[in-house]
Amino acid sequence: MLRGKVALVTGSSRGIGRAIALKLAKEGADVIINYFRQREAAEQTANEIEKLGVASKVIRANVGDPEKISEMFDIIASSFGRLDILVNNAASGLPRSALDLDMKAWAWTMDINARALLLCTQGAVKLMEGRGGKIVAVSSLGSSLVLPGYIAIGVSKATLEALTRYLAIELASKDICVNTVAASLVPTETGLLYARGGRPGAAAPLPTTPAGRMVSAEDIANVVTFLCCEEAFMIRGQTIIVDGGTSLAPFSLMNKGEAP
Amino acid sequence: MSAVEDTIKDIVVKIVHCDREVLKPEATFQDMKADSLDMVQVLVALEDEFGIEIPDEDAQKFKNFGDFVGYVEAKVAEKKGNA
Numbered sequence: 001m002l003r004g005k006v007a008l009v010t011g012s013s014r015g016i017g018r019a020i021a022l023k024l025a026k027e028g029a030d031v032i033i034n035y036f037r038q039r040e041a042a043e044q045t046a047n048e049i050e051k052l053g054v055a056s057k058v059i060r061a062n063v064g065d066p067e068k069i070s071e072m073f074d075i076i077a078s079s080f081g082r083l084d085i086l087v088n089n090a091a092s093g094l095p096r097s098a099l100d101l102d103m104k105a106w107a108w109t110m111d112i113n114a115r116a117l118l119l120c121t122q123g124a125v126k127l128m129e130g131r132g133g134k135i136v137a138v139s140s141l142g143s144s145l146v147l148p149g150y151i152a153i154g155v156s157k158a159t160l161e162a163l164t165r166y167l168a169i170e171l172a173s174k175d176i177c178v179n180t181v182a183a184s185l186v187p188t189e190t191g192l193l194y195a196r197g198g199r200p201g202a203a204a205p206l207p208t209t210p211a212g213r214m215v216s217a218e219d220i221a222n223v224v225t226f227l228c229c230e231e232a233f234m235i236r237g238q239t240i241i242v243d244g245g246t247s248l249a250p251f252s253l254m255n256k257g258e259a260p
Numbered sequence: 261m262s263a264v265e266d267t268i269k270d271i272v273v274k275i276v277h278c279d280r281e282v283l284k285p286e287a288t289f290q291d292m293k294a295d296s297l298d299m300v301q302v303l304v305a306l307e308d309e310f311g312i313e314i315p316d317e318d319a320q321k322f323k324n325f326g327d328f329v330g331y332v333e334a335k336v337a338e339k340k341g342n343a
Contacts, residue, residue, distance in 0.1 A: 037300070037316055062304065094296065108297050 001229055003028030006080045008072075010034045010063050010120065011090025013042035015188035016138060019217035020087050021045055022052075023225045029085060030055040032076060036062045036090070063090045063116035064108060073123035083127035085228045088117045088137040093156070095149035095198045106152055113156035117163050125176065132175025134228040137164055138220065139182040139239060141247055149197070157182070161239045168237030179227045179235055183220050184209060184243035209244025264310070264333045271305045272325075285326025292325070310336050 002024060012021040013035035021031045022045070031049050033056060035042035042058045049056040059075055061068040076083055093109040117137050124135060141147070142154035143161050161180050168178035185191050185207060196202040206214060223242050226232055241247055269283050276294045283292070289299065303314045312335040322328045 036304075039313060040315075104297060105295075 001027045002085070002225075005029040005084040005228075006032070006076075006082055007085035007087065007228070008032040008034060008076060008083055008120075008124070009087040009089055010116065011036070012087075013038040013045055015190055016183070016186055016217045016220050017087070017089040018045050019221040020089060020138075020224050022048060023218070023221035024085065024087075024228065025049040025052045025054050025056070027225055027229075028054060029228075030080070032056070032080070033058045034061055034063070034072060034090065036060065062112070063120065064092070064111035066119055069116065069119045069123060073120075073127070076123075077127060081127075082131070083124050084131070084133050086120055086124040086133070086135045087224055087228075088120055088135065088160075090116060091138070091153070091156075093150075093153035095194065096152060097149060098151050101152055109152040110156050110159065113153060114159035114163065117160055117167075121167055121171075121178070125171065125174065128176055129174070133177075134232075135167065135171075135176060135178040136224045136227045137161075137178075137180040138224070139180045141182060141184050141241070141243060143182060143239075145247065150194075164239065165237040172236055177227070177233060177236055179232070179237065180239040181220055181223050181227065182239050182241045182243070184215050184246040186215050186217055186220065188217055207246070209246045210249050211244030213244070215242055215244055262329075262333060264336050265329050267309060268306065268329055268332055271309065272302055275301045275305060283325050285324065285329070287325040288323070289325075306332060310339070312336060312339055 007024045007029040009017050009021040009031060011017040012033045021033055025031045031054065033042050033046045035058065046056040046058045057079055059072050061072040063069055090112060092112045094105050096105055121135055124133065137160050139157040139160050142150045143157035147154060164178055164180040171178055185195060187206060193200060195206055196204040208214060219242055223240055227235065269280055272283060272292065273280050276292055276298045278292045299319065303319055307314055318331065322331065
């Protein structure tokens with residue numbers, strides 16, 4: 001379905017980004033793996049992608065740093081000469097309350113989670129000109145729901161979703177579709193760390209969803225991949241929620257059996 | 261003081277905004293008032309500066325500034341040996 005397309009997935013060494021990268025590769029796309037701190041994991045993901053018979057490349061860049069973003073797109077331009085799909089997935093943030101949130105943590109989170117979508121889009125559009133393309137961002141329910149310790153990330157995700165709408169309209173005439181997929185808690189390494197209040201290995205009951213299980217990274221990857229296909233051409237600037245119904249039924253955020 | 265240690269101090273002072281005098285071998289990261297964001301930025305700046313790699317798993321083992329300097333010096337020496 002995506003054969004011949006070139007995709008960049010930011011933050012794809014592990015977790016949701018990795019699942020998205022693998023899914024796009026299974027559909028035939030060449031996939032560029034961007035990472036910041038996890039080189040070995042990034043190389044492993046790239047190896048798995050190459051085993052699927054498509055090309056892959058690993059590029060290290062902190063997407064919170066405009067210069068590194070610019071360098072990443074220079075590498076993509078010289079290696080592939082084009083880009084068809086940008087998945088803005090990389091995210092970071094510290095669990096802090098509003099009163100403990102200093103400017104540094106705020107800027108770090110906003111730069112990586114929200115500003116990167118703007119800057120990566122600027123880089124990507126130059127490589128999509130004349131052919132169109134797909135841009136998909138990854139958000140979370142924390143953009144509209146209030147989750148503990150999630151203020152900076154939640155606000156950055158709200159910014160990401162607003163950016164999605166503006167970018168979708170500005171780029172619509174270039175045949176570039178921009179959308180976002182918002183997930184509830186996904187039990188990746190980072191998701192579990194958040195559920196455990198930032199304490200690795202701590203016991204924590206994991207929430208289920210009205211659909212009877214947690215959302216998986218593959219669930220997110222499936223929807224992102226659909227938005228990268230021509231069938232989704234008329235979906236523009238939307239945030240598609242993939243949460244098993246959680247946001248419609250707040251009691252489902254609690255552990256099964258504990259809800260009143 | 262080695263040139264590597266001097267460079268590490270320059271980078272830590274610039275990113276963490278602590279006094280250079282605080283950076284004694286026995287100083288902990290709490291003494292330096294460095295949080296996890298500072299640490300990531302210090303690690304990345306050192307990786308770029310010296311062309312080495314400092315995995316997070318290794319970084320979590322540093323008990324104090326002296327451990328950290330020793331680790332980076334060993335990595336830099338290893339890289340020179342391979343060059």
